[in-house]
Amino acid sequence: xxxxxxxxxxxxxxxxxxxxxxxxxxxxxxxxxxxxxxxxxxxxxxxxxxxxxxxxxxxxxxxxxxxxxxxxxxxxxxxxxxxxxxxxxxxxxxxxxxxxxxxxxxxxxxxxxxxxxxxxxxxxxxxxxxxxxxxxxxxxxxxxxxxxxxxxxxxxxxxxxxxxxxxxxxxxxxxxxxxxxxxxxxxxxxxxxxxxxxxxxxxxxxxxxxxxxxxxxxxxxxxxxxxxxxxxxxxxx
Amino acid sequence: xxxxxxxxxxxxxxxxxxxxxxxxxxxxxxxxxxxxxxxxxxxxxxxxxxxxxxxxxxxxxxxxxxxxxxxxxxxxxxxxxxxxxxxxxxxxxxxxxxxxxxxxxxxxxxxxxxxxxxxxxxxxxxxxxxxxxxxxxxxxxxxxxxxxxxxxxxxxxxxxxxxxxxxxxxxxxxxxxxxxxxxxxxxxxxxxxxxxxxxxxxxxxxxxxxxxxxxxxxxxxxxxxxxxxxxxxxxxxxxxxxxxxxxxxxxxxxxxxxxxxxxxxxxxxxxxxxxxxxxxxxxxxxxxxxxxxxxxxxxxxxxxxxxxxxxxxxxxxxxxxxxxxxxxxxxxxxxxxxxxxxxxxxxxxxxxxxxxxxxxxxxxxxxxxxxxxxxxxxxxxxxxxxxxxxxx
Ligand SMILES: Nc1ncnc2c1ncn2[C@@H]1O[C@H](COP(=O)(O)OP(=O)(O)OP(=O)(O)O)[C@@H](O)[C@H]1O
Ligand SMILES: [Mg+2]
Numbered sequence: 001x002x003x004x005x006x007x008x009x010x011x012x013x014x015x016x017x018x019x020x021x022x023x024x025x026x027x028x029x030x031x032x033x034x035x036x037x038x039x040x041x042x043x044x045x046x047x048x049x050x051x052x053x054x055x056x057x058x059x060x061x062x063x064x065x066x067x068x069x070x071x072x073x074x075x076x077x078x079x080x081x082x083x084x085x086x087x088x089x090x091x092x093x094x095x096x097x098x099x100x101x102x103x104x105x106x107x108x109x110x111x112x113x114x115x116x117x118x119x120x121x122x123x124x125x126x127x128x129x130x131x132x133x134x135x136x137x138x139x140x141x142x143x144x145x146x147x148x149x150x151x152x153x154x155x156x157x158x159x160x161x162x163x164x165x166x167x168x169x170x171x172x173x174x175x176x177x178x179x180x181x182x183x184x185x186x187x188x189x190x191x192x193x194x195x196x197x198x199x200x201x202x203x204x205x206x207x208x209x210x211x212x213x214x215x216x217x218x219x220x221x222x223x224x225x226x227x228x229x230x231x232x233x234x235x236x237x
Numbered sequence: 238x239x240x241x242x243x244x245x246x247x248x249x250x251x252x253x254x255x256x257x258x259x260x261x262x263x264x265x266x267x268x269x270x271x272x273x274x275x276x277x278x279x280x281x282x283x284x285x286x287x288x289x290x291x292x293x294x295x296x297x298x299x300x301x302x303x304x305x306x307x308x309x310x311x312x313x314x315x316x317x318x319x320x321x322x323x324x325x326x327x328x329x330x331x332x333x334x335x336x337x338x339x340x341x342x343x344x345x346x347x348x349x350x351x352x353x354x355x356x357x358x359x360x361x362x363x364x365x366x367x368x369x370x371x372x373x374x375x376x377x378x379x380x381x382x383x384x385x386x387x388x389x390x391x392x393x394x395x396x397x398x399x400x401x402x403x404x405x406x407x408x409x410x411x412x413x414x415x416x417x418x419x420x421x422x423x424x425x426x427x428x429x430x431x432x433x434x435x436x437x438x439x440x441x442x443x444x445x446x447x448x449x450x451x452x453x454x455x456x457x458x459x460x461x462x463x464x465x466x467x468x469x470x471x472x473x474x475x476x477x478x479x480x481x482x483x484x485x486x487x488x489x490x491x492x493x494x495x496x497x498x499x500x501x502x503x504x505x506x507x508x509x510x511x512x513x514x515x516x517x518x519x520x521x522x523x524x525x526x527x528x529x530x531x532x533x534x535x536x537x538x539x540x541x542x543x544x545x546x547x548x549x550x551x552x553x554x555x556x557x558x559x560x561x562x563x564x565x566x567x568x569x570x571x572x573x574x575x576x577x578x579x580x581x582x583x584x585x586x587x588x589x590x591x592x593x594x595x596x597x598x599x600x601x602x603x604x605x606x607x608x609x610x611x612x613x614x615x616x617x618x619x620x621x622x623x624x625x626x627x628x629x
Contacts, residue, residue, distance in 0.1 A: 061625055064536070066535075066536055066624040066625050067624075067625050086541065087540050087541070090535060090538045090539065090540055090541075091538060092538075093536065093537070093538040094537065094538025094539075095538075097538075099533075099536050099537065101533070105529065105530075105533040107250055107530055107533075107534075108254075108530075109249070109250045109253035109254050110246075110249075110250060114246070118246070118534065118537055118539075119537050119538065121239050121242050121243050121246060121539075122239070122243070122537070122538045122539065123239075124239070166537075
């Protein structure tokens with residue numbers, strides 16, 4: 001057996017092994033993670049909580065392949081991703097990851113449908129098939145009638161639903177969400193969270209969600225607490 | 238991979254966001270327009286000047302000047318030399334078998350520009366009616382031809398247009414001599430239209446030239462073939478003359494004007510640096526404004542190539558709009574406009590600014606160059622933007 005197969009078991013989608021993360025600026029260097037180990041199971045809806053500055057976003061970035069560990073290994077579905085090239089990672093992200101951001105990160109100049117189409121431009125789907133996928137994704141988030149609207153013509157909750165549609169349109173295995181409800185009121189937040197829960201339960205998406213909000217964490221199947229770069233026990237979870 | 242579609246959507250996004258940088262983008266467009274406009278101004282000037290001179294030059298006619306004279310103005314030929322040469326081989330004959338040639342005088346007189354009222358030199362040519370036959374398309378458009386032996390002149394249409402006091406019927410005084418304008422002629426926009434014409438003999442008398450001439454024009458038996466004339470002149474020591482086709486003569490005269498074109502390029506390139514700085518600034522601003530968008534696209538999985546080309550394309554499109562604007566301005570305000578400038582003999586040559594497809598292409602090429610360079614470095618920055626920016 002090679003090291004690769006020993007590092008991820010069948011049920012683990014993500015595996016972080018001895019991960020070390022330092023930010024260096026000039027002569028100053030801060031260590032965010034020191035020898036971090038973590039695994040995320042397929043089908044899990046994991047909430048990551050923790051105080052500001054504890055490294056939640058940094059962790060999510062490493063999982064999403066937009067940031068690399070200083071030392072250690074990141075495995076995804078049996079393959080190591082932390083050594084991929086910039087464009088190799090871009091391709092990997094296009095195929096496997098859907099991102100949902102706190103501030104939606106929609107393209108202001110494009111309609112909802114065009115925003116949702118973006119990940120499909122990285123696939124081989126033709127125009128007709130793309131249209132079908134866009135319609136299905138917008139239908140799923142309940143915004144089919146808003147396809148032609150620009151982001152600024154929609155509420156925050158609606159924009160985040162477009163962002164969810166964009167994240168799932170190319171059917172990635174994994175959704176990574178950084179404070180997806182951080183900018184929304186309670187009721188709207190609950191709508192989005194219910195939607196994520198449904199995507200996890202009915203569509204089998206593995207989800208990692210960073211949140212400050214204990215109410216949000218209740219939608220997850222598992223919650224971990226991060227403090228100063230380490231996982232800590234908290235309550236009964 | 239749908240790389241082209243990726244690039245295309247990024248270009249569309251960039252272009253749609255231009256209104257957010259409206260002021261800067263418009264300033265860039267106008268800077269490029271100014272550069273291209275200035276370039277085309279000079280190129281159209283050089284081009285028009287060349288057209289005017291080359292339009293005057295025929296392959297069928299030989300121009301004879303004294304060896305060492307740069308132009309007609311400082312040449313001189315004696316009656317004897319003209320008579321000798323008229324017996325040379327290679328000269329076309331008229332129906333009666335006489336050689337077709339014309340001994341001519343070329344003097345300068347004062348005139349005043351209509352636009353600035355400044356004093357300028359206008360060439361006055363003394364020629365015989367045979368001389369008319371040696372020029373293509375001479376057309377008396379008003380009045381009549383001068384009468385030999387009288388102080389009468391006919392005026393080229395460019396002279397009438399650009400300089401004051403040459404209307405039909407007017408009396409004009411040069412030095413101590415007075416002449417009457419009896420006709421207006423046109424040679425279809427060539428350099429001859431910038432001249433005054435009078436009878437050879439009369440000019441010789443009034444300007445005290447005795448029986449001498451300055452130049453001689455000869456119709457060639459075979460177009461372009463001046464060799465028999467040259468051989469004849471070389472065999473006779475009395476004939477220290479230079480013989481060229483008229484086309485050659487004028488193209489040498491127009492070489493001086495190549496400097497206009499070079500000058501135009503230099504000014505444009507210097508101005509182009511300024512426009513380039515503007516374009517760079519606009520594009521860096523554009524990249525900074527789109528940092529979040531670019532990073533988000535990268536997070537989704539777009540390659541950095543699309544960020545690169547999207548930015549370059551924006552710069553090129555702005556520059557090309559600028560180039561087109563410059564062309565439109567020059568086309569409406571300069572093309573066809575008439576100007577007079579000092580030609581080779583320090584006399585005024587009237588010509589029109591003339592744009593051509595080739596010049597427009599050069600203008601657009603310059604705009605394109607500004608766009609490419611102005612977009613390249615900002616595009617490089619866009620392509621190297623860290624993806625984590627999307628999460629901030
Ligand atoms: N690019 C960077 N350069 C230097 N330090 C960084 C960089 N990114 C993050 N950090 C530092 O790493 C630490 C963890 O940051 P991170 O953004 O992961 O925290 P977080 O848990 O997401 O906080 P928040 O809840 O406020 O979003 C912080 O101290 C932060 O200042
Ligand atoms: Mg964070």
